[in-house]
Amino acid sequence: MKRTKIALTGLALLTAGVIALSGCSSSGGNQGDNGKTGGTSSSAIIKVNGSEPENPLIPTNTNEVGGGKILDSIFAGLAYYDGKGKLVNDMAESITVDDPSNVTIKIKKGEKFTNGQELTADSFIKAWQYGALFSNKQLNSSWFADIEGFDPAKDSQLTGLTKVDDYTFKVKLNSPVAADWAQRLGYSAYYPLPDVAFDDMKSFGEHPIGNGPYKLASDSAWQHDVQIDLVKNDGYTGSRQVKNGGLTIKFYTTQDAAYADLQAGNVDVIDAIPPSAFATFESDLGDRAVNQPAAIFQSFTMPGNLAHFTGEEGTLRKEAISMAINRDQITKTIFNGTRTPASDFTSPVISGWSDSIPGNEVLKYDPAKAKELWAQADAISKWSGTFQIAYNADGGHKEWVDAVSNSIKNALGIDASGKSYVDFATLRQDVNDRKIKTAFRTGWQADYPSQYNFLQPLYGTKASSNDSDYSNTEFDSLLAQGASASDPAAATADYAKAQEILFKDLPAIPLWYSNVTGGFAEGVKNVTFGWNSVPLYYEITKG
Structure with missing residues (x-):
């Protein structure tokens, strides 16, 4: 943890069990290509398992895995966590812990949401103020509790957020937890929002406009209780560069159905094996099985x-x-x-x-x-x-x-x-x-x-x-x-x-x-399961 005025470059806190499979399984792997050679298609759509989000896709109101997978794909925050759990700057040029209660954040210039609006300090400040406001009843409101001015019982502004210029803002905390607080900035509650979100937040949650490596394929991309279709966002310039054409996240009501689809080749990667297959999935899938x-x-x-x-x-x-x-x-x-x-x-x-x-x-x-x-x-x-x-x-x-x-x-x-x-x-x-x-x-x-x-x-x-x-x-x-x-x-x-x-x-x-526990289909390559068990979708290829 850093106390002096040093730019935060990321704290690697994992000490064991790092999940960086790159196509490997518990029994050893072969880069996920089942022994085959040849090229891959950068336009291939990767089909993965998921679940219907509990709420509209608003970062400050999503605290479950189904919605989180989607938000992490279509938004880019100040930073993200790589496969080993290291914090990596994304939209932030720098995150600096000035002292135990103060942090200075600089945004990269020229970044944009998919509707063309430029990403600025206000994109974060307005989103965080919305998420913290008592009357908005956001599930992730407590993620702003350490910022000066937060009140869990009544409407109040986060007085600890101060805009310095269009690309710089400061955060004053109400307790000396800056080192740990800065480590949290890869979490989705801290994602930015475009101005259009505040016109009608409920409608925005059904048709979110992000700035991440993927974007919704169309206005009807979210088919409730069925799937959501994402495509590569060519405007994203961060480190999570997409190596495929997009994602189809299929919403399964049972893990058995997802596993059956994997075996039949109807889905490319799943991150949950049903209990009914625990005894057999590693022998069934061989080098394509994951148990880490x-x-x-x-x-x-x-x-x-x-x-x-x-x-x-x-x-x-x-x-x-x-x-x-x-x-x-x-x-x-x-x-x-x-x-x-x-x-x-x-x-x-x-x-x-x-x-x-x-x-x-x-x-x-x-x-x-x-x-x-x-x-x-x-x-x-x-x-x-x-x-x-x-x-x-x-x-x-x-x-x-x-x-x-x-x-x-x-x-x-x-x-x-x-x-x-x-x-x-x-x-x-x-x-x-x-x-x-x-x-x-x-x-x-x-x-x-x-x-x-x-x-x-x-x-x-x-x-x-x-x-x-x-x-x-x-x-x-x-x-x-x-x-x-x-x-x-x-x-x-x-x-x-x-x-x-x-x-x-x-x-x-x-x-x-x-x-x-999971697995991937034949012909699917570059499968890496991150420290938190979610695949790094942007790295997956097939073809």
């Missing part, structure tokens, strides 16, 4: 006001539930080694990860201890009913939810089961509206490579993805302290102490870390 670590954490969460799961009783029950789950057995039998039992709340591919944080013994399978804790909770208030875990049926979750439920049932002697929602959007609607009355599956695919990103957005007070409404002032203080530390080792120590609190409170029950 990624920055993905899986859990399930209880609503903050769920009956029997608050106060002392709730603490006992959450510990009991956690210790009733046989993670080792489930990751072996259900996932065939494509998951690793969790030992913390982050990911092994992120710098600072540890498997020995005090309190993480609650993640060890101990049915006798679990039953003892459950009995202690019953002494406070007798349990009745069924413990349920809600999940979306279109995401390949039924098998593990059933296995976890059976493990809990067998260990505690209670009724436990899954509760199926038809799709991800429907589940998230109930979660976002705080209408859900059961535990529900949760997970995190990192936005930028930092432990802070696994902790603050999910468990920070009033954070954007804090689905349980968890709040602990000591935890918040440790996160802030870690984010402001000039020494990475000191930051890691603060984050470890913060996780000790999480292990006591258990706002979520950690389950396992996910590998990215």
Whole structure:
């Protein structure tokens, strides 16, 4: 982390498991060409899997993977993350950490949106002001919380944004977290917007105009619940130069359907293998199979006001539930080694990860201890009913939810089961509206490579993805302290102490870390899966 006035050139935080396959698989690869030689077509359309976005495609209101894949393709921010997680300047000429609370940003001159409008400092300032404004109810509003003037409870301007000239602006933060904050600038919440967006934001979200390596193929490119068609944006001058003609992102309701299409040659690259194929996909696809670590954490969460799961009783029950789950057995039998039992709340591919944080013994399978804790909770208030875990049926979750439920049932002697929602959007609607009355599956695919990103957005007070409404002032203080530390080792120590609190409170029950499992079709080349499990689409070729 940098404190002095030095231009930020990127912090490579990954220490292991870097996913730069370039066509390789877990068993070794051959540049993704299946042994064939010959040229490729720069005009080829690459077909990939995806999911229907939860909301219109507005950067400050998209915090799920389906919409994020599209936004990252059609927009270019100040910077982006390469396959190894390194921050690389994109639209920024420089990002300079002046001191722990101040950052200066210079924009490259001559960059344009696809409607011809020039990209300027205002393109970022106006977009960020919109995203932070309370009345706009943007899901990513908390990403602006560290900027001076942010108020989560009422409309207020980000007074910390100061335009210097058409291509330069300064950011004043309300706490000394500039080093970590600058590392976040590759995330989509910080993308710029053209002026036309503010005329009718809802309409813009249906027909977004970006400045990235791709653009929408036409006004009707987004066929809801079917696919979205993107083509190469020849006006993009950043480092993510497109080597194909475009993308067709097909929206699948099941992972089985996507895998069947891959086997039939109807899709070129997929980044999710269905549980039904975990045992066979590597032998089926050979050198075209992908099974590599990624920055993905899986859990399930209880609503903050769920009956029997608050106060002392709730603490006992959450510990009991956690210790009733046989993670080792489930990751072996259900996932065939494509998951690793969790030992913390982050990911092994992120710098600072540890498997020995005090309190993480609650993640060890101990049915006798679990039953003892459950009995202690019953002494406070007798349990009745069924413990349920809600999940979306279109995401390949039924098998593990059933296995976890059976493990809990067998260990505690209670009724436990899954509760199926038809799709991800429907589940998230109930979660976002705080209408859900059961535990529900949760997970995190990192936005930028930092432990802070696994902790603050999910468990920070009033954070954007804090689905349980968890709040602990000591935890918040440790996160802030870690984010402001000039020494990475000191930051890691603060984050470890913060996780000790999480292990006591258990706002979520950690389950396992996910590998990215995927594959690509014959004739497809230059396939690189990034640190966060998403393919680098612009590098893919075929022909």
